[in-house]
Amino acid sequence: MSDSNSKSGEAHVGEKVGVGKVVDVTSPPHPATPPVVEFDHVTKTYNDGQPNAFTAIKDISFVVEDKHNHGEFVGILGPSGCGKSTILKLIAGLEPQHPATLGTVSVLGKPVTGPGADRGMVFQDYTSFxxxxxxxxxxxxxxxxxxxxxxxxxxxxxxxxxxxxxxxxxxxxxxxxxxxxxxxxxxxxxxxxxxPRVILMDEPFGALDPQTRLNMQDLLVSLWRKVEATVFFITHSIEEAVYLGDRVYVLSSSPGRLVQELEVEPPDRPAADMQREPEFRETVYYVNDLIAAEEALKQAGAE
CATH class of the missing domain: 1.10.8 (Helicase, Ruva Protein; domain 3)
Structure with missing residues (x-):
C-alpha cells in the first residue's frame, strides 16, 4: 500500500463518504467459488532487466467475486500514467502488457494465458472496420x-x-x-x-461531448444489467466512475498501487440527476482529493 494512506483527510476502512464506503484493500476476500478476476501481487515491468526498464504497476492484489446473477461494475481511477490500461490489458491477455512480471492474473479461476472469448474489449478509439x-x-x-x-x-x-x-x-x-x-x-x-463474462472498457466515452457521454452512461447501465457481465471501466472522469461503479479502485502515481477501494451505491436514476446530488458530489470531491494528493507526491519526489 502507498504511503499516501496516512494522508490527513483520508477516510478509514468502513467509513462512509457520500455514496461510497471505504474497503480494506489489504485483505481481499477469499470466496468459496473461483472469482471472475483476481490479481495476486501483480507487478508489471516493461523491458525488465534492461537499462530502460519501467515499472507500470506494483504489487496489486484484488478479487472480484462471481456473484450469482450479478456482474459487478469496477471503475479504475488514478493519475495519468499510473498503469490503468496495463491492468486492463493484463486481464485481456494482450501483449506487451501480458504476461505479468510478478504475480498471477486469473479469470474465472484460471491463470490468463492470452486473449479469450470470455473477455471483450471496447476502446476509446472507434475500432469499426x-x-x-x-x-x-x-x-x-x-x-x-x-x-x-x-x-x-x-x-x-x-x-x-x-x-x-x-x-x-x-x-x-x-x-x-x-x-x-x-x-x-x-x-x-x-x-x-x-x-463475454468480462467486458474491458478503456476510456470508451472519452471523445464524446458531455451530453452524449451522459446518455451513453445511462445506456451502459441498462445493457450491463441485462447481460450480467463483470465490467472493468477505465476513465479519467471521476463522476463517470462513481456513477457507474459498484466499486472504484484508486491507484497511486507510477508505479501504480491500489491505494483505496470504495464500494459505491449502484445507479438507480439517470446520470444527469444523480451526478448533481450532494452525496454524490461528496464522493467525487473525496476521490479527486485522493488523486490530487498522489500527483502532488509524485511531483514532490521529482523535485
Missing amino acids: DNRTVLDNVTFGLECRGMPRRIREELGRHWIDQVGLDVENDQYKFPHELSGGMRQRVAIARTLILK
Whole structure:
C-alpha cells in the first residue's frame, strides 16, 4: 500500500463518504467459488532487466467475486500514467502488457494465458472496420466463429436495437456515416453480441461531448444489467466512475498501487440527476482529493 494512506483527510476502512464506503484493500476476500478476476501481487515491468526498464504497476492484489446473477461494475481511477490500461490489458491477455512480471492474473479461476472469448474489449478509439456496414461490424465476431449468416444477422439486428440505434436506418450504414456516439454504440454491440463474462472498457466515452457521454452512461447501465457481465471501466472522469461503479479502485502515481477501494451505491436514476446530488458530489470531491494528493507526491519526489 502507498504511503499516501496516512494522508490527513483520508477516510478509514468502513467509513462512509457520500455514496461510497471505504474497503480494506489489504485483505481481499477469499470466496468459496473461483472469482471472475483476481490479481495476486501483480507487478508489471516493461523491458525488465534492461537499462530502460519501467515499472507500470506494483504489487496489486484484488478479487472480484462471481456473484450469482450479478456482474459487478469496477471503475479504475488514478493519475495519468499510473498503469490503468496495463491492468486492463493484463486481464485481456494482450501483449506487451501480458504476461505479468510478478504475480498471477486469473479469470474465472484460471491463470490468463492470452486473449479469450470470455473477455471483450471496447476502446476509446472507434475500432469499426471502415469497409463493413454497421450490421457486418456488429456480427464480425460471430462470422469468425462460423455462425450462419441468417442467424448472425438476426442477432446483429437485435443488438443494434439494444444499443439504441435504428435498425432500419442504420444497419447498412458505414462507419464514416455515423457520429462518434453512434460508432461507440456499434463497438458496444459488437462486444455484447459475443456474451463475454468480462467486458474491458478503456476510456470508451472519452471523445464524446458531455451530453452524449451522459446518455451513453445511462445506456451502459441498462445493457450491463441485462447481460450480467463483470465490467472493468477505465476513465479519467471521476463522476463517470462513481456513477457507474459498484466499486472504484484508486491507484497511486507510477508505479501504480491500489491505494483505496470504495464500494459505491449502484445507479438507480439517470446520470444527469444523480451526478448533481450532494452525496454524490461528496464522493467525487473525496476521490479527486485522493488523486490530487498522489500527483502532488509524485511531483514532490521529482523535485
